[in-house]
Amino acid sequence: MTRIIQISDPHIVPHGQLAYGQVDTATALADCVETINRMLPEIGPVDMVVVAGDLTDFGTEEEYLRFREIMAGLELPYRAVPGNHDNVAVMRACFSDRPWMPSEGPVNWALDFGDLALIGLDSNVAACAYGNLSEETLSFLSGTLDAQGGKPTIVTMHHPPVMTGIEKMDLQNLRDSTKLKAILSGYSGELRLTCGHVHRNIVAPFGSVICQIGPGVSHAVTMDLREGAPNCLTKEPGGFLLHEMRGGIVSHHIPVGRFDGPYLFYPDR
Numbered sequence: 159m160t161r162i163i164q165i166s167d168p169h170i171v172p173h174g175q176l177a178y179g180q181v182d183t184a185t186a187l188a189d190c191v192e193t194i195n196r197m198l199p200e201i202g203p204v205d206m207v208v209v210a211g212d213l214t215d216f217g218t219e220e221e222y223l224r225f226r227e228i229m230a231g232l233e234l235p236y237r238a239v240p241g242n243h244d245n246v247a248v249m250r251a252c253f254s255d256r257p258w259m260p261s262e263g264p265v266n267w268a269l270d271f272g273d274l275a276l277i278g279l280d281s282n283v284a285a286c287a288y289g290n291l292s293e294e295t296l297s298f299l300s301g302t303l304d305a306q307g308g309k310p311t312i313v314t315m316h317h318p319p320v321m322t323g324i325e326k327m328d329l330q331n332l333r334d335s336t337k338l339k340a341i342l343s344g345y346s347g348e349l350r351l352t353c354g355h356v357h358r359n360i361v362a363p364f365g366s367v368i369c370q371i372g373p374g375v376s377h378a379v380t381m382d383l384r385e386g387a388p389n390c391l392t393k394e395p396g397g398f399l400l401h402e403m404r405g406g407i408v409s410h411h412i413p414v415g416r417f418d419g420p421y422l423f424y425p426d427r
């Protein structure tokens with residue numbers, strides 16, 4: 159049974175800084191790494207971790223090196239796609255030793271686990287908050303899906319193509335998703351589209367597939383569905399997703415941290 163952990167939006171900042179003056183994102187990512195490692199006996203084995211973008215806050219080399227330093231403690235292999243806060247050129251240079259990082263072009267990659275395929279797509283548009291998939295990326299997706307023969311597949315990219323009701327985030331989601339919807343909806347097998355960017359666990363239909371936005375590992379975008387709501391973060395508990403092949407793709411939300419328990423429901427039985 160293939161299992162994939164999805165973490166998203168670590169937003170690592172330089173040493174000595176807090177993201178947005180508020181959030182110790184490096185500690186949050188370290189806590190996430192500790193949580194995953196500690197839980198592996200209960201939830202594993204896990205085959206791969208995918209980071210769904212916004213690895214860093216400003217896309218600098220210092221931040222990517224700090225990200226790598228923290229992730230070096232993870233007892234699992236990982237891959238990543240860029241988000242709007244990433245700088246693709248700097249990210250490419252900082253991960254040039256990783257086999258999944260292409261030497262040029264969009265950061266697209268694919269991995270086959272036998273019972274499940276995992277595809278990463280680059281939705282970054284340089285210096286823009288919104289996302290877009292280039293013709294090259296759409297062609298990569300289409301060709302890779304054609305080769306899967308209907309195998310259950312998870313496609314991961316940073317920007318969701320769906321509306322969440324959080325106005326300021328919906329203004330910076332994926333642009334022009336018509337071709338993406340046609341490609342995904344035309345796939346013959348089970349397909350799950352997973353994203354980041356909104357720092358919340360949200361599920362919505364996208365054509366004939368499920369789009370699942372994963373939580374951030376540290377702060378959340380504030381849950382405020384009012385029109386004109388300000389663009390805010392809230393220090394809700396971070397979390398990550400565990401996707402596993404269990405007949406179909408089953409996804410679990412797991413909070414980062416240590417919690418009281420477990421307790422037997424009925425210890426006297």
Ligand SMILES: [Fe+2]
Pocket residue numbers: 167169212241243355356357
């Ligand atoms: Fe983010």
Ligand SMILES: [Fe+2]
Pocket residue numbers: 212241242243316354355356
């Ligand atoms: Fe983002």
